[in-house]
Amino acid sequence: MGVKIEDIVRKIGSLPPLPTIAMKLISLLNNPDTKVSDLTEIISKDQALTADILKIVNSPFYGLRKEIVSISQAINYLGFMNLKSLLLALNTKKFIQSGDLKDVILWKHSLSTGLFAKYIGEKIKVYNPEELFVTGLLHDIGKTVLRRKVAHVYDPIIDEAYSAGRNFEGLEKAVLGFTHSDVGMLLVQEWNLGERMKTVIFYHHHPELATEYNQETAVVYLADQLSNFNGFGFYRDFNISYNDAMMSVLGLNEEMIGSFNEEYKDKIEEEIGVFL
Ligand SMILES: [Fe+2]
Numbered sequence: 001m002g003v004k005i006e007d008i009v010r011k012i013g014s015l016p017p018l019p020t021i022a023m024k025l026i027s028l029l030n031n032p033d034t035k036v037s038d039l040t041e042i043i044s045k046d047q048a049l050t051a052d053i054l055k056i057v058n059s060p061f062y063g064l065r066k067e068i069v070s071i072s073q074a075i076n077y078l079g080f081m082n083l084k085s086l087l088l089a090l091n092t093k094k095f096i097q098s099g100d101l102k103d104v105i106l107w108k109h110s111l112s113t114g115l116f117a118k119y120i121g122e123k124i125k126v127y128n129p130e131e132l133f134v135t136g137l138l139h140d141i142g143k144t145v146l147r148r149k150v151a152h153v154y155d156p157i158i159d160e161a162y163s164a165g166r167n168f169e170g171l172e173k174a175v176l177g178f179t180h181s182d183v184g185m186l187l188v189q190e191w192n193l194g195e196r197m198k199t200v201i202f203y204h205h206h207p208e209l210a211t212e213y214n215q216e217t218a219v220v221y222l223a224d225q226l227s228n229f230n231g232f233g234f235y236r237d238f239n240i241s242y243n244d245a246m247m248s249v250l251g252l253n254e255e256m257i258g259s260f261n262e263e264y265k266d267k268i269e270e271e272i273g274v275f276l
């Protein structure tokens with residue numbers, strides 16, 4: 001799949017690791033024998049993480065009537081799967097949004113793509129909508145990595161792609177020899193987030209090429225399109241590219257996508273506010 005990690009590392013240096021605490025928690029969450037108390041013990045030692053989790057669980061995003069005041073309550077309410085995506089979301093936020101305006105825009109774009117992916121997944125009943133949320137959130141993570149590592153080369157690519165409406169991946173290939181999808185896929189591999197997420201991120205601009213997990217890939221492709229269509233990103237794209245493969249794999253047509261967008265766009269804009 002794509003270029004080799006050594007080729008990328010040679011050009012931009014090593015890929016950033018997932019913070020140790022997140023790594024530890026995610027491996028615990030992947031283990032069915034883990035108890036709530038194991039997780040509580042680790043999370044409680046990190047005050048900032050504790051505060052972030054409680055803040056989001058009590059936000060309008062979850063719409064709870066009664067306030068959750070402890071981490072063990074929060075874990076019991078969320079369940080392991082949702083806690084895992086929340087942890088990844090918080091880490092992704094920290095990772096993406098630690099810089100300048102371009103980072104803020106990238107975060108907004110990532111978040112709205114994640115939310116669209118989750119709701120499309122729920123609508124058409126594809127696999128696990130929570131994992132789709134995280135996959136959407138991480139779909140352009142390669143762009144953030146490239147900005148961290150080689151901003152002097154990558155920022156001009158972003159500017160040119162958006163101001164001149166040029167093909168992003170074409171420019172990346174011409175200048176770097178690989179794309180943000182290659183980098184994102186390798187990062188997800190390094191972070192042990194699983195084959196499905198890795199495949200979807202690699203093919204997120206070309207859902208027709210995915211031979212595995214093609215429904216999930218089509219969902220993230222469409223979510224990315226809708227995010228740009230609504231202006232949640234660097235630019236507003238007034239055209240949705242209705243990729244044929246995507247439409248047939250999802251069983252949707254233009255009209256259905258249009259009314260889905262109408263139904264969800266305001267809700268998503270509001271929810272972005274919770275995480276910003
Ligand atoms: Fe992308």
Ligand SMILES: [Fe+2]
Pocket residue numbers: 109113139140224
């Ligand atoms: Fe994107």
